[in-house]
Amino acid sequence: xxxxxxxxxxxxxxxxxxxxxxxxxxxxxxxxxxxxxxxxxxxxxxxxxxxxxxxxxxxxxxxxxxxxxxxxxxxxxxxxxxxxxxxxxxxxxxxxxxxxxxxxxxxxxxxxxxxxxxxxxxxxxxxxxxxxxxxxxxxxxxxxxxxxxxxxxxxxxxxxxxxxxxxxxxxxxxxxxxxxxxxxxxxxxxxxxxxxxxxxxxxxxxxxxxxxxxxxxxxxxxxxxxxxxxxxxxxxxxxxxxxxxxxxxxxxxxxxxxxxxxxxxxxx
Amino acid sequence: xxxxxxxxxxxxxxxxxxxxxxxxxxxxxxxxxxxxxxxxxxxxxxxxxxxxxxxxxxxxxxxxxxxxxxxxxxxxxxxxxxxxxxxxxxxxxxxxxxxxxxxxxxxxxxxxxxxxxxxxxxxxxxxxxxxxxxxxxxxxxxxxxxxxxxxxxxxxxxxxxxxxxxxxxxxxxxxxxxxxxxxxxxxxxxxxxxxxxxxxxxxxxxxxxxxxxxxxxxxxxxxxxxxxxxxxxxxxxxxxxxxxxxxxxxxxxxxxxxxxxxxxxxxxx
Ligand SMILES: NC(=O)c1ccc[n+]([C@@H]2O[C@H](COP(=O)([O-])OP(=O)(O)OC[C@H]3O[C@@H](n4cnc5c(N)ncnc54)[C@H](O)[C@@H]3O)[C@@H](O)[C@H]2O)c1
Ligand SMILES: NC(=O)c1ccc[n+]([C@@H]2O[C@H](COP(=O)([O-])OP(=O)(O)OC[C@H]3O[C@@H](n4cnc5c(N)ncnc54)[C@H](O)[C@@H]3O)[C@@H](O)[C@H]2O)c1
Numbered sequence: 001x002x003x004x005x006x007x008x009x010x011x012x013x014x015x016x017x018x019x020x021x022x023x024x025x026x027x028x029x030x031x032x033x034x035x036x037x038x039x040x041x042x043x044x045x046x047x048x049x050x051x052x053x054x055x056x057x058x059x060x061x062x063x064x065x066x067x068x069x070x071x072x073x074x075x076x077x078x079x080x081x082x083x084x085x086x087x088x089x090x091x092x093x094x095x096x097x098x099x100x101x102x103x104x105x106x107x108x109x110x111x112x113x114x115x116x117x118x119x120x121x122x123x124x125x126x127x128x129x130x131x132x133x134x135x136x137x138x139x140x141x142x143x144x145x146x147x148x149x150x151x152x153x154x155x156x157x158x159x160x161x162x163x164x165x166x167x168x169x170x171x172x173x174x175x176x177x178x179x180x181x182x183x184x185x186x187x188x189x190x191x192x193x194x195x196x197x198x199x200x201x202x203x204x205x206x207x208x209x210x211x212x213x214x215x216x217x218x219x220x221x222x223x224x225x226x227x228x229x230x231x232x233x234x235x236x237x238x239x240x241x242x243x244x245x246x247x248x249x250x251x252x253x254x255x256x257x258x259x260x261x262x263x264x265x266x267x268x
Numbered sequence: 269x270x271x272x273x274x275x276x277x278x279x280x281x282x283x284x285x286x287x288x289x290x291x292x293x294x295x296x297x298x299x300x301x302x303x304x305x306x307x308x309x310x311x312x313x314x315x316x317x318x319x320x321x322x323x324x325x326x327x328x329x330x331x332x333x334x335x336x337x338x339x340x341x342x343x344x345x346x347x348x349x350x351x352x353x354x355x356x357x358x359x360x361x362x363x364x365x366x367x368x369x370x371x372x373x374x375x376x377x378x379x380x381x382x383x384x385x386x387x388x389x390x391x392x393x394x395x396x397x398x399x400x401x402x403x404x405x406x407x408x409x410x411x412x413x414x415x416x417x418x419x420x421x422x423x424x425x426x427x428x429x430x431x432x433x434x435x436x437x438x439x440x441x442x443x444x445x446x447x448x449x450x451x452x453x454x455x456x457x458x459x460x461x462x463x464x465x466x467x468x469x470x471x472x473x474x475x476x477x478x479x480x481x482x483x484x485x486x487x488x489x490x491x492x493x494x495x496x497x498x499x500x501x502x503x504x505x506x507x508x509x510x511x512x513x514x515x516x517x518x519x520x521x522x523x524x525x526x527x528x529x530x531x532x533x534x535x536x537x
Contacts, residue, residue, distance in 0.1 A: 189533045193498025198533075205522070229461020234522035241519040250510040253473070253503035255533035264457045264524040268537050 003031030004248040009082040011035045011074060013065050013092035013139055016043025018209030019159070020091030022236035023243045027087075028056035030244065035078040037063035037070075037139075038092065057082065065092045065135035075142045087247050088143035088156045090136045095174055095211055097124035108170035109215050115170035125173040132177035137184060140199065144192050153196025157246045158185050160203040160258050165267040178203075182258045189256030198255040200246040205262025206233040229264030271299030272517040277350040279303045279342060281333050281360035281407055284311025286477030287427070288359030290505035291512045295355075296324035298513065303346040305331035305338075305407075306360065325350065333360045333403030343410045355516050356411035356424045358404045363442055363479055365392035376438040377483050383438035393441040400445035405452060408467065412460050421464025423516045426453050428471040428527050433536040446471075450527045457525030466524040468515040473531025474502040498533030 010027050014020030015036030021043065024034045028051040036058065038044040044060040051058035059081050061074040079085055096115070098106040106124070108115030140156050147154035163171060164178035181201055188199040206212060206225040212233070215221040225233040239261045245251050246259070260267050278295050282288030283304030289311065292302045296319040304326065306312040312328040319326035327349055329342040347353050364383065366374040374392065376383030383392075408424050415422035431439055432446035449469055456467040474480055474494060480502065494502055508530045514520050515528070529536050 186535070190498050193533045194500055198499070229458050229524055230522065231462055238522040242523065245514050245519065250514065253499065253507040253530050253532050254511065254528065255498055256535070257529050259523065259528055260526050261522050263522050264461045
């Protein structure tokens with residue numbers, strides 16, 4: 001049986017780790033050529049190599065999604081190599097400002113006192129908004145521009161979070177960015193629907209990825225997810241399945257929606 | 269490749285028409301045995317026969333979902349015939365009180381003046397709430413009871429509507445019943461999550477089924493009535509059935525308590 005994305009071309013930001021990585025591998029298995037856009041060169045190269053090794057088509061492009069030039073670059077590199085663009089997945093994200101560098105001294109979960117609204121410096125807010133909100137806007141917009149120019153429609157799947165619905169101390173910037181992604185998704189759906197471009201989002205709950213490693217070390221994530229209706233955290237593949245659903249024709253009449261993949265977290 | 273629901277047993281209410289029918293056929297294609305519960309004997313029998321004819325397993329049970337006894341019967345009969353229950357889909361619904369009888373005089377789309385809150389009789393409200401809300405509760409509850417007893421988890425997918433979010437003056441009863449389904453879905457998800465039972469809903473927009481045909485019929489011409497839908501069209505029932513299948517299959521293993529709009533982008537949540 002042919003894969004669900006046979007002949008399609010996708011860009012996956014944050015494809016070098018966690019849920020972006022799972023989505024990239026799943027999309028490749030379903031027949032899509034995948035461009036991985038990440039600041040994480042090691043992870044991104046590794047995922048691209050893994051796809052190529054299993055007979056798929058992949059490309060890694062070092063990309064900071066908060067840089068307009070980088071985003072333009074990955075879109076044009078992808079189209080140059082694979083001839084078209086059908087799908088964008090914006091999984092790149094950070095939970096706190098120095099996240100990518102892994103600087104735990106600024107981890108709001110480990111040092112809540114430095115991360116209160118009163119104490120967190122403006123630059124950290126700015127960094128989280130730049131990557132998690134403006135970065136999503138840039139990637140979604142440039143993908144939509146390309147798809148409109150190609151004239152065949154397409155799909156965009158953004159990454160929001162349960163944090164979009166539940167204010168959480170220490171990550172005010174993150175919560176605000178993620179609720180922005182919910183509305184951005186709706187606005188894009190309205191503008192690009194007539195072009196046959198569907199735009200949806202997933203809002204993951206606690207997922208077992210490097211992003212939650214410090215929370216898992218303290219036991220906080222296990223405690224939080226144990227209290228959920230499904231009583232556990234999830235593997236990144238469980239979110240990738242929802243991303244695949246939104247990308248495939250199976251969701252042909254779904255647009256503007258944010259689906260919680262969260263074990264029953266009390267949201268909408 | 270094996271189907272996604274191989275070895276599973278499902279009940280689909282309203283399986284004799286529209287989206288319930290599409291769901292029943294799709295589930296059967298994916299390997300599930302399907303019990304069709306409907307007041308519409310002709311439609312229900314026909315769908316069951318179609319499934320059997322293509323080599324699947326099906327059962328039709330005349331069922332009024334607003335009758336507790338009927339719901340108990342269909343669950344018992346299904347478990348007796350197919351040995352278990354894994355999934356319940358509650359697609360049975362009516363858009364206005366006498367829908368099943370097809371009495372045009374009470375069609376709110378043809379006679380909006382009769383359907384305002386000031387003018388609609390209490391029985392009309394009661395009937396819509398009985399079928400669309402209490403009926404969903406009964407079916408979901410009895411399915412959950414059966415699944416808890418069997419001890420292997422399962423899924424429930426309810427049918428809400430975009431009207432759950434958008435008030436429609438001639439469809440107060442309908443809109444309220446559907447908003448209730450959204451909350452019922454969340455309440456059930458919380459209670460049954462620990463049993464491994466996931467409970468979700470779909471909220472369809474304008475879908476080309478007999479239900480929508482009545483809206484079309486009443487539409488006074490002029491302009492494209494779906495021009496405000498971002499995807500600029502209505503949808504086929506199969507497009508909703510795909511979402512029901514997603515929420516029933518293991519592909520949605522961490523999704524529960526959610527209502528997914530399948531509505532072409534109509535502004536909801
Ligand atoms: N893990 C969770 O529990 C959880 C919950 C809700 C939402 N999310 C969201 O899901 C998405 C994926 O998270 P994950 O858990 O897989 O995290 P992850 O840390 O495993 O992966 C995120 C990837 O994004 C990349 N990235 C970060 N900043 C970037 C930038 N400026 N440009 C390009 N790439 C960048 C990182 O290098 C990394 O490879 C994120 O948007 C995150 O906010 C995660
Ligand atoms: N068609 C739409 O545009 C639309 C939009 C939003 C929501 N919905 C909802 O989707 C569901 C399916 O609707 P459809 O469009 O497929 O409608 P439909 O009229 O084609 O099918 C509904 C089925 O439910 C059955 N039914 C009605 N009352 C029943 C009862 N008391 N007990 C058992 N069966 C009963 C009918 O006999 C029929 O077979 C309904 O809940 C409806 O409210 C429909």
